[in-house]
Amino acid sequence: MKFNLLFVLSLVCCTLLVQSQITEMNSLNFTIGMDYVNAIFIDEDAGLLYFLDQRNNGDDYIWTYDRYTLDILNYTNIGVYYYPYRGIDTQNKLLYLTNYYGQFIKFDLTTMEVVSQCYLSHGIPHKVELDLVNQKAYIGDYYPYVTKVDLSSFTQESVLTLVNYFTGSVIDVDNGILYAATDSSSQNNATLHKIDLSTFTEVNSILVNSSGIARLKYGVIDSGNQMMYFGTDQYSMNIVKINLTDFTLVDSTTISSTGGCYGAGIDTTNGLAYFFSQYGNLMKLNLTSFTSTGSTYFHDAYYVPIVFDSSASNAYLGLDYADVMQINLPALTVGNRSDSIVYTEVEFLWVDEINQILYLYFGNVGGIIVKIDITSFSLVDYLVLGLYEEIDYGAIDSENGFIYIFLSTGDLDIAKIRLSNFTLDGIVTLETNLYVDMGVFDTENQILYLVIWNSTDYEEYLVKMSCPNLEIIQSFILSSDASFDDILLDSSRGYLYMLIYDYYESEYFINQYQASTFNQVGQTNLTEYNIGDWALDKTHQFIYFFDWDNYATCRINLNNMQVVDCLDITMDDCYSFFITSGDSYLFMVIDFYNSTSDEYEGALVQIQTSSNQLVSFTPFDYELFYDYESCYDPTTNYGYLIDYYSTPVTLYQLSFPPPIPNPSSSQQTLFSFFILGIMMMILGFF
Numbered sequence: 001m002k003f004n005l006l007f008v009l010s011l012v013c014c015t016l017l018v019q020s021q022i023t024e025m026n027s028l029n030f031t032i033g034m035d036y037v038n039a040i041f042i043d044e045d046a047g048l049l050y051f052l053d054q055r056n057n058g059d060d061y062i063w064t065y066d067r068y069t070l071d072i073l074n075y076t077n078i079g080v081y082y083y084p085y086r087g088i089d090t091q092n093k094l095l096y097l098t099n100y101y102g103q104f105i106k107f108d109l110t111t112m113e114v115v116s117q118c119y120l121s122h123g124i125p126h127k128v129e130l131d132l133v134n135q136k137a138y139i140g141d142y143y144p145y146v147t148k149v150d151l152s153s154f155t156q157e158s159v160l161t162l163v164n165y166f167t168g169s170v171i172d173v174d175n176g177i178l179y180a181a182t183d184s185s186s187q188n189n190a191t192l193h194k195i196d197l198s199t200f201t202e203v204n205s206i207l208v209n210s211s212g213i214a215r216l217k218y219g220v221i222d223s224g225n226q227m228m229y230f231g232t233d234q235y236s237m238n239i240v241k242i243n244l245t246d247f248t249l250v251d252s253t254t255i256s257s258t259g260g261c262y263g264a265g266i267d268t269t270n271g272l273a274y275f276f277s278q279y280g281n282l283m284k285l286n287l288t289s290f291t292s293t294g295s296t297y298f299h300d301a302y303y304v305p306i307v308f309d310s311s312a313s314n315a316y317l318g319l320d321y322a323d324v325m326q327i328n329l330p331a332l333t334v335g336n337r338s339d340s341i342v343y344t345e346v347e348f349l350w351v352d353e354i355n356q357i358l359y360l361y362f363g364n365v366g367g368i369i370v371k372i373d374i375t376s377f378s379l380v381d382y383l384v385l386g387l388y389e390e391i392d393y394g395a396i397d398s399e400n401g402f403i404y405i406f407l408s409t410g411d412l413d414i415a416k417i418r419l420s421n422f423t424l425d426g427i428v429t430l431e432t433n434l435y436v437d438m439g440v441f442d443t444e445n446q447i448l449y450l451v452i453w454n455s456t457d458y459e460e461y462l463v464k465m466s467c468p469n470l471e472i473i474q475s476f477i478l479s480s481d482a483s484f485d486d487i488l489l490d491s492s493r494g495y496l497y498m499l500i501y502d503y504y505e506s507e508y509f510i511n512q513y514q515a516s517t518f519n520q521v522g523q524t525n526l527t528e529y530n531i532g533d534w535a536l537d538k539t540h541q542f543i544y545f546f547d548w549d550n551y552a553t554c555r556i557n558l559n560n561m562q563v564v565d566c567l568d569i570t571m572d573d574c575y576s577f578f579i580t581s582g583d584s585y586l587f588m589v590i591d592f593y594n595s596t597s598d599e600y601e602g603a604l605v606q607i608q609t610s611s612n613q614l615v616s617f618t619p620f621d622y623e624l625f626y627d628y629e630s631c632y633d634p635t636t637n638y639g640y641l642i643d644y645y646s647t648p649v650t651l652y653q654l655s656f657p658p659p660i661p662n663p664s665s666s667q668q669t670l671f672s673f674f675i676l677g678i679m680m681m682i683l684g685f686f
Contacts, residue, residue, distance in 0.1 A: 026377040026653040037318035040307040041088040041095065042067065043109075049307075050095065050109065051318050052086070062095070062112065067316075070324045070338035076112040087130035087137065096137060096151075098125040104139065106154060116154040120147050129171035129178060131197065138197070140166045144182050148200055158200055162193055167233065170219035172244075179228065181216035183209075190214050192230070194247055204247050208240050213252055216240065220266035220273055222287060229285070231261030231275045237283075239275065241290060255283050255292045265308025265315060265329075272330055274315065276306045282315070284330060296332040298325070346642045346649075349631035350396035350403060352419065358633075358640060359403060360651070361394060369403070371422060374636065377653055383422055387415060392436040399446055400468040406436040410455060414470055428470050432456075440489045440496075441467075442515075449496060449515070451484045460484055462496075462518055476518040488536045488543070489515065490558075497543060499531060510543065512561060524561040529554065533577035535586060537609045544586050544609070546574040553588065555612055567612050569605060576630040581637045582659025583609055589630055589641065594619070604654070632656075 039052035047068060053061040053075075064073040087096045094115075095107040102123030106116040124142040131138070135151040144166030148157045167190075168181040178195040190213050194204040208216065208230075215233040222228070227250070228242040237256040242249060259279035266273045272293075273285045280301035284294040301317050308315045314335070317325040326335040348361040357380075358372040367385040372378065390408035397404065402425070403417040412434040416425040437460070439450040448465040464474035478484065481504060488497040496513040508531045512522030532546035542555040547566065554566040569590070576589035588605040606616040630641045639654040 028372065028377060028379065028651040028653075029649065037305060039086050040305045040316060040318045041086070042307050042309060042316065043088070043090040043093075044309055045090060048073075049316055049324065050088070051324075052097070062107070062109070064109075065324055065338070068336070070326065070336050072338070078107065078112070078114070087128045089130065089132055091132070096128055096130065098128060098139060100124055104137070104149060104154075106151070118149065118154050118156060120149075120156055121159060122147060126166050127169045129169055131171065131173050133173060134197075136197070138169075138171065138178050140169050140180055142166050144180070146178070146180055146195065160195065160200055160202065162202070163191070164189055167215045168217040168219065168230070170221060170228065170230075172221055172223070174223065179219065181219075181230065183215050187214035190216055190232075192216060192242065206242070206247055206249060208242075208249050208252075210249070210252070213238050213240055215260070218261045218264040218275070220264045222266060222268055222273075224268055225287075227287070229264070229266070229273050229287070231264050233260035235259060237261050237275065237277055239273075239285060239290075251290055253290055253292075255285060256281055256295070258297075262303070263306035263308075265306075265312040267312035267329065269311065270330060272312070274308065274312060274329065276315075278303050280304075282306075282327065282332060284332060294330075294332055296327075301325070347391055348394040349640060349642065350394070351631055351633040351635075351640075352396060352398045353633060353635040354398045355419075356633075356636070357419075358631075359396065360642065361391070361405070363391070367391070367405075369417060372651070374633065374638065374653075381422055383417070383424070385415065385417075385424055389413075393439045393450070395439060395441040395448060397441065397443075397446060397467050399443065402468050404448070404467070404470070406439075406450075408435060410435060412436070412452070416468070416470075430470070430472065437484055438487050440487045442489055442491050444491050449487060449489060451478070451487060451498070462498075462513070464518075474518065485531070486534065488534065490536060490538055491515070492538055495521075495558075497536070499534060499545075501531075510556065510561070512558075522561045524556055524563070526563070529563075532574050533588075535577045535579045537579055537583045537586070539583035540609055542609065544577065544579070544607075544612075546577060546588070548574075553586070553607060553612065565612055567607065567614065569614065571603075571605075572600065576641070578630065578632045578639065579609065580632065580639075580656045580659075581634045584659040585609060585615065585657065587639065587656070606657075 036054045037051050038054050041050040049065040049067050051063040053063055060078050061075050062078055063075045066073055093109040095109055097107060098104050102120040104118050104120055105114050108115045122141040122145045125139045126142050127140040129138045137149040137151055139147045142165055144162045146160040150157050162182050164182045164184045167183050171178050176197045178197055180193045180195060183190045188209055190209040192206050192208055193202050196203045213232060216230040217233040219228055219230040226244040228244055230240045232238045236254050237260055238252055238254050241251045256277050258281045259277040261275055262278045263276040271287045273287055276282050280298040282296050283292055286293045301319060305318050306315055313329055315327040315329060319325060324338040328335045346360050347363045350359040356374040358374055360370045362368040367387045369383045371381045373380050391405055392408045393406040395404050401419045405415040407413040411432045412430040414428045418425040433455040435453045437451045437453055439448055441448055446467040448467055450463045450465060452461045452463050460478040462476040462478055463472055466473050483501040485499045485501055494515045496515050498511045500511060501508050508526040508529060510524050511520055513520050530548040532548050534543060534545035536543055541558040544553060544555045547554050551571050552566040552568045555564050557564050571590040571592045573591045574588055579586050586607040586609050590605055591600050591602050594601045601619055604618040608615050632639050637656050639656055641652045643650045
């Protein structure tokens with residue numbers, strides 16, 4: 001009996017210590033989406049599209065889509081950062097890629113593996129032209145060189161030096177000619193070089209810089225009429241027409257004032273050419289009259305690649321976030337569009353504490369909100385919003401059943417998401433020329449406090465907005481000499497705290513305002529600190545902040561608005577800051593250098609708020625990249641971390657320790673319990 005009682009007591013004591021730690025409860029994976037598409041390849045025989053996706057973590061992916069349905073078939077991490085200077089051999093299912101380090105690779109699209117590679121003698125490739133008949137590749141280098149590579153042995157054969165800087169090229173395989181374009185740094189010497197591929201020598205050149213022509217980039221050839229058309233990389237895109245028989249400039253025309261050429265295609269049957277601008281304009285050129293006969297604008301197609309099929313009856317745009325668009329030619333209308341739901345960077349997380357639902361806003365084209373049941377930790381539903389603007393701010397109003405999303409349109413447009421049926425309830429437009437910088441939601445009184453910039457009078461306003469009717473009920477002009485970084489609310493005491501950076505003095509300070517009147521009642525100057533994340537401890541009346549300069553966690557006493565103390569922590573970066581239920585602990589998501597593994601790793605840091613002392617340091621087995629979104633649910637005492645640079649995107653649910661009954665002596669008490677527990681376990685065996 002003595003043994004059983006002592007053993008049980010020892011387990012209880014040790015359990016108290018264990019409960020002060022963080023535990024991972026669940027994780028949920030999301031299918032990743034294309035991050036930044038920088039090249040498209042088409043295999044017409046197989047009915048496939050391949051997309052080269054450049055991701056933020058430095059890796060590249062190859063995505064395979066069905067050309068007709070635009071469904072995602074698969075994706076593969078090829079592991080190395082490549083640039084969109086490439087070519088495809090559809091017959092042998094081979095892809096050829098280069099990067100800025102002079103690496104040239106052969107990639108097998110069947111096995112999805114690199115099968116050959118070589119390093120070029122010049123390391124800034126700008127274009128790859130393939131002669132698959134003779135198994136040769138010609139790579140244009142910025143400085144400018146044209147490098148000849150044998151595709152069979154995959155070795156560099158020779159290099160041809162041109163003048164000035166390489167800007168573009170087009171190959172005529174049938175006649176064994178490569179046309180390479182160069183220009184000077186001042187863009188007043190646009191030259192087209194004619195290169196005989198059999199001898200690999202320049203046989204002619206023509207200066208085409210008349211009427212402000214510069215930087216020839218993408219070209220197409222009309223073999224039947226022996227004409228070539230080149231689009232320029234200028235804000236006002238020009239098209240030059242070259243007679244290939246006598247190699248002379250025939251004409252030039254300006255067809256766009258919305259950016260340089262980003263792609264070109266030709267339909268010789270109907271006598272049409274197409275030129276795509278970097279800002280999303282696709283223009284149709286009549287080759288007979290050499291005039292523009294139509295154009296269309298795609299607002300979500302800035303700086304995205306385009307590919308045309310061989311007959312130029314269809315074009316495909318590789319938009320970001322797995323969105324692929326088919327364009328019918330010559331009608332210039334949207335045909336099919338991918339409806340694949342994939343997930344990328346998370347911009348907002350909201351917890352519905354009443355209904356125990358977690359909402360994630362993914363910044364895909366059009367915006368996607370994902371609904372997750374906290375109890376089962378499973379994906380319940382998703383909503384594609386069709387909102388193509390940037391998002392300034394978002395808040396959840398669980399009491400009234402809405403999410404409010406503030407669009408960066410300049411008109412204070414607010415999208416209301418009704419949570420009861422998970423639909424877009426509508427968009428409310430309040431005033432023009434207004435942009436939301438930040439905000440905080442008062443859940444008790446259903447009030448939104450916003451910092452809004454007015455682009456008309458160039459003033460910052462502190463605004464109070466009632467919910468759910470979204471009416472502005474109070475506003476106050478803030479100082480225009482500072483940058484307003486963030487805002488905190490203490491609804492129980494009725495105060496707002498605003499983190500401000502003064503550009504003129506190069507220092508931070510915090511202003512304290514009465515939430516009811518907007519009267520300023522306090523201020524603290526933070527000259528010695530470089531403020532990162534911050535959080536409010538309402539129970540002990542402190543504001544915690546991360547000091548970038550000293551890698552320390554500091555706290556401010558809200559009664560006198562003075563810095564009390566700082567805690568130094570070994571870290572390299574801090575990404576998230578939140579205080580758990582009962583204001584017992586402060587948690588930080590950080591990354592740090594692990595000397596043992598010689599890598600940067602992530603960690604959760606736990607700090608006791610009453611004493612500003614370190615409680616635990618919990619490393620993660622993955623590296624954090626740039627940012628790591630998080631939120632906290634005080635009802636369940638769960639935290640949520642979303643790692644959107646992992647593959648796949650992963651959401652983690654973490655269980656935090658319960659509140660400390662007596663914070664002033666908690667650490668000593670836990671340690672004493674631990675020692676007592678060990679002693680009891682020893683005694684229990686005797």
